[in-house]
Amino acid sequence: MMNxxxxxxxxxxxxxxxxxxxxxxxxxxxxxxxxxxxxxxxxIGEVDEKLMSLAAPASTPDPSATPVTIRFGTQAAGKVxxxxxxxxxxxSPVAATMQLEQGVPIDEIELRIRVDRAxxxxxxxxxxxxTLEMRSAWVNASGxxxxxxxxxxxxxxxxxxxxxxxxGKALQVSLRHPNNxxxxxxxxxxxxxxxxxxxxxxxxSGEQTLLDADTGISLAENPTVRIASExxxxxxxxxxxxxxxxxxxxxxxxxxxxxxxxxx
Amino acid sequence: xxxxxxFWSSSPRRTRCSLVVSSLRxxxxxxxxxxxxxAAAAAEAVTIDQVAPGVFVHAGKQLPLDAPGHxxxxxxxxxxxxxxxxxxxxxxxxxxxxxxxAAIRQHTALPVCYVINTHVHVDHVLGNAAFRDDKPQFVGHxxxxxxxxxSRAFFLREFAGDFDAPASADQIVGPxxxxxxxxxxxxxxxxxxxxxxxxxxxxCDLTVFDETSGTLWTGDLLFRERIPVLDASAIGWLSAIEExxxxxxxxxxxxxxxxxxxxxxxxxxxxxxxxxxxxxxxxDLAEGxxxxxxxxxxxxxxxxxxxxxxxxxxxxxxxxRVYQELEWE
Numbered sequence: 001m002m003n004x005x006x007x008x009x010x011x012x013x014x015x016x017x018x019x020x021x022x023x024x025x026x027x028x029x030x031x032x033x034x035x036x037x038x039x040x041x042x043x044i045g046e047v048d049e050k051l052m053s054l055a056a057p058a059s060t061p062d063p064s065a066t067p068v069t070i071r072f073g074t075q076a077a078g079k080v081x082x083x084x085x086x087x088x089x090x091x092s093p094v095a096a097t098m099q100l101e102q103g104v105p106i107d108e109i110e111l112r113i114r115v116d117r118a119x120x121x122x123x124x125x126x127x128x129x130x131t132l133e134m135r136s137a138w139v140n141a142s143g144x145x146x147x148x149x150x151x152x153x154x155x156x157x158x159x160x161x162x163x164x165x166x167x168g169k170a171l172q173v174s175l176r177h178p179n180n181x182x183x184x185x186x187x188x189x190x191x192x193x194x195x196x197x198x199x200x201x202x203x204x205s206g207e208q209t210l211l212d213a214d215t216g217i218s219l220a221e222n223p224t225v226r227i228a229s230e231x232x233x234x235x236x237x238x239x240x241x242x243x244x245x246x247x248x249x250x251x252x253x254x255x256x257x258x259x260x261x262x263x264x
Numbered sequence: 265x266x267x268x269x270x271f272w273s274s275s276p277r278r279t280r281c282s283l284v285v286s287s288l289r290x291x292x293x294x295x296x297x298x299x300x301x302x303a304a305a306a307a308e309a310v311t312i313d314q315v316a317p318g319v320f321v322h323a324g325k326q327l328p329l330d331a332p333g334h335x336x337x338x339x340x341x342x343x344x345x346x347x348x349x350x351x352x353x354x355x356x357x358x359x360x361x362x363x364x365x366a367a368i369r370q371h372t373a374l375p376v377c378y379v380i381n382t383h384v385h386v387d388h389v390l391g392n393a394a395f396r397d398d399k400p401q402f403v404g405h406x407x408x409x410x411x412x413x414x415s416r417a418f419f420l421r422e423f424a425g426d427f428d429a430p431a432s433a434d435q436i437v438g439p440x441x442x443x444x445x446x447x448x449x450x451x452x453x454x455x456x457x458x459x460x461x462x463x464x465x466x467x468c469d470l471t472v473f474d475e476t477s478g479t480l481w482t483g484d485l486l487f488r489e490r491i492p493v494l495d496a497s498a499i500g501w502l503s504a505i506e507e508x509x510x511x512x513x514x515x516x517x518x519x520x521x522x523x524x525x526x527x528x529x530x531x532x533x534x535x536x537x538x539x540x541x542x543x544x545x546x547x548d549l550a551e552g553x554x555x556x557x558x559x560x561x562x563x564x565x566x567x568x569x570x571x572x573x574x575x576x577x578x579x580x581x582x583x584x585r586v587y588q589e590l591e592w593e
Binding site for chain 1: 581585
């Protein structure tokens, strides 16, 4: 018996206070570099919970697929231009950069990420007036970038699964894809497998874009986006995606069906 | 290590200690272990029970993976024929592997011809290196080599202290005899039937059945007392349990927990837990719940938690793995 994050889970259970103290300084080095690259000297607000919040498990049950939820408050919903999700200590820190269409009432975005080791995870939103807001969370994990592919048997590359929430106000979209980080090991050669990952995902309603995301290897296998709204989500909703081998995937959901629509 | 093992083998105290509740038992082990650090690496033998004629088991302790003694949590042991010895799993450190080897030498002078690993997990394989000088064939599931290659960096980073210093990748010994489906090994008047399973607990589970004594060595396809940990496929695991239930086994050696003599009884709690888990996750999926909101599945806790040791170390992990398996149904 053994599970990859068990040791870290237990470490956390023993010493949460220590981690809390260590958090800001230990991640600041990585973050300062990323901040300079993406946001220069612009001020970033970190206070107003009514504007935005970020939820991530303090110690992730599955480091290779850790759910992270970004929620926008009433002050922000419909006014967010861009949200970037950054995992400070991952080999590839930027998990996704998402452009949101203004006026589109998305209140919540959930992504699944790989977490290679204990790190800050942060979401930085740019509002329509140009102001920046950031929320972060500390996640304990180990090995999320080198863990084996899941053994789930069903589904083939490019399958798309839409899973609407019971209240009709949430929709989860998953693309069957290895989203291979390149840090996994080829069992035959012992070499690192070259990355094969989803570069871009776009969700649209008819011709109106809801969410347009540049994605990377820090998204989990079978890249999954879940959006939620105060309003009912109505089909048809279409996912378009393209990966690093320039393969294109597309599938459409109609509200009436829990579609198992195929891709490509 | 040696001091601990002597402690556990001194029978009056061992009896008393193993009868108290698990937390006290853990405390006993940890307290004693703090003195064990200075013990020489010279191979002190692990405690061994003969659970069937010629079948020897060292009982792993029900400790978390980061506790002192975490390298000694799996059931490991050996089976003796008239020609040679087969080792089944080698423990979570080279030190434990060496202590198992010393225990073998107390019972037989026959050579070790096979070292069989039931799967990739660290607590079952890191002792392999202690047997290299015996030049056995290392036997495992056809996927074991790949799984070990994937785990190499992880083992070296997280379990460096369980290797001989300095920790190095060459101490992770993979199989040179691979089992794709079934394979029979002859120890001399004793045949072992190996069976490789589709993804279940891991993607490289192997079981061993000794027809002579009717002993089934399940590896981690059977957890008793300790919460099962799911890495590969809950559906696959339940199918494997179904199949294993048909084996006419008189003695069952689980990967963790007590040796049993009633196959259906031994598997019942694990099967129940996995079935409840699958049913609960399916209910959450049908409700459109995200991986973050698997409320029904986590509530399995209410009914099952009291039945298992180390619940918090694995239940949420199991829920997450089952969710990702079943969401593509």
